[in-house]
Amino acid sequence: MNNALSPPSLQDPSRRKLLKYSLLGLGTAALASPLSQAFAGSPAHKLQAGLQLYTVRDLMGQSVADTLKLVAGIGYKEVEFAGYFNLKAKEIRQILDSEGLTAPSAHVPLEVLQAQLDQVIEDAKIVGHHFIVLPYLTEPQRQTIDQYKSYAAFLNKAGEACKKAGLQMAYHNHDFEFQPINGQVPYDILLKETDADLVKLELDLFWTIKAGLSPLQLFERAPGRFAMWHVKDMSQKGDMVDVGTGVIDFAPIIAKGELAGVKHAFIEHDNSDNRVRTIKQGFDSLSKLLK
Template sequence: MPYDHSIVKQKPQLLDQQRRQFLKLSALGIAGLGLASLPISAETNTTAAPAKVVPGLQLYTLRDLMSQSVADTLKLVSGVGYTQLEFAGYFDQTPKQIKHIMDNEGLNAPSGHVPLEVMQQNLDLVIEQAQIMGHKFIVLPYLTDEQRKTIDQYKALAAFLNKAGEKIQAAGMQLTYHNHDFEFFKLSGEVPYDVLLNETETRLVQMELDLYWVVKAGLNPLDLFARDPGRFPLWHVKDMDKAGGFADVGKGVIDFKPIFAKANQAGLKHAFVERDQTDNRIETIRQGFSALSTLLA
């Protein structure tokens, strides 16, 4: 489904019930959420080895709460136990403002999603903002219908990504591409994802593998790891229900254990819980943290 990953503005409207729930949670504070049994961010920071992959959260999952209050949402996320974030827009905050909030909550953001048109319009600004935020990865998250009609568009995209990736790498960061399912369906007899893998340089363009969308497309992530080992440093971890829809991690039908057993082959550095749509955001991120912690143990 389409992502709205504006780097400047992203203001989805909260339903009245959602607004009341969020304000109630903010008033109750961390203890009122029943999270006392989960590790706080400071404890996680002091016990995790630097090279260890720890549970991260893609903030698209909480986009309506982020539009209401970035500070309160990040406090909530920290209280669940997350220390690593992936941003999907800055919600009218400057990178400096958000970085200050993250520092106060013991959070960091290894990566951020940036739409293609934003990269094309002002890559220098994207890099500048990413450096302030402390991003190590800049991720292209989604292609609109207009951006992916033909295989030639994917070939042109690959050429752009090579150039952008070189500039991003020179700034000390890595460009990555996030998939959905449409990249695995043939256009003019070619698989778009194959075009992106084959026509971009591995050192310049790596992949953020969304495990749900790979499975949704009928593929096995293990085959991708075997084909291009080390090229998948970022993962989105979301589960699938029996009908093929979204589910909280560990509550669906995807068998994550064999996938995580090949984390080293994939080159995994950061794993982010994500659920595109959920009726219970708090339970989704709590369950995601618990399940992903087990998978990464």
């Protein structure tokens, strides 16, 4: 198996048109290796529709308590945080408990992880997070392969600290990690130079497909590492849309959840023009797929 990722050009409109079908088009041959079969024998982990709260960040900024009440009222049981909005960890936990919610994961910026990892871990244990996720690299932070090598080393170190605390470090991708830098693909570096036990991956399905890759190929390449997914949908033009209204066929991805090692799936939309519609549409659509 060729372990190097080689994303196609995003400028090819026919590539986007075929994305809906390419997920199924991998067929049985690509997923018939002994390694993948080893993951296919036991029942898949029961997923439920979770929500990445970045989707409703403006509402969270107005009132965390009211927003989480709204989220719980739609039917969500799991959420992923992207900031506490000036509340203490204990206050966040009290709100979650009062609404019957859990928060298995939280996104924490690189600068905060580097400067305050001990505090992040302490807060995570109070709130009830299991995963601490590095969510994004700014443009200046992702100019060279050496930068990615340094992040891999940092993720391993942070992963060791998380493991000692009973937690798990993870990394969330966009599309830029799949774009070569001087002939090397940054996501290759993250996969190869992070310890599979210390650092899991939160695969953003939209950005992965936007980059021209199939999630199924990644599951085959690194089985068991993709503990979380971000579930976003894509229009025919390649724009982000509400889950269930676009062209991505999520069924074959969900069918390989055991191979991926997925434990949590979070609905997200980066720039919805109607937050309530988006999170309700996403919950209903994903919940049906997960039945």
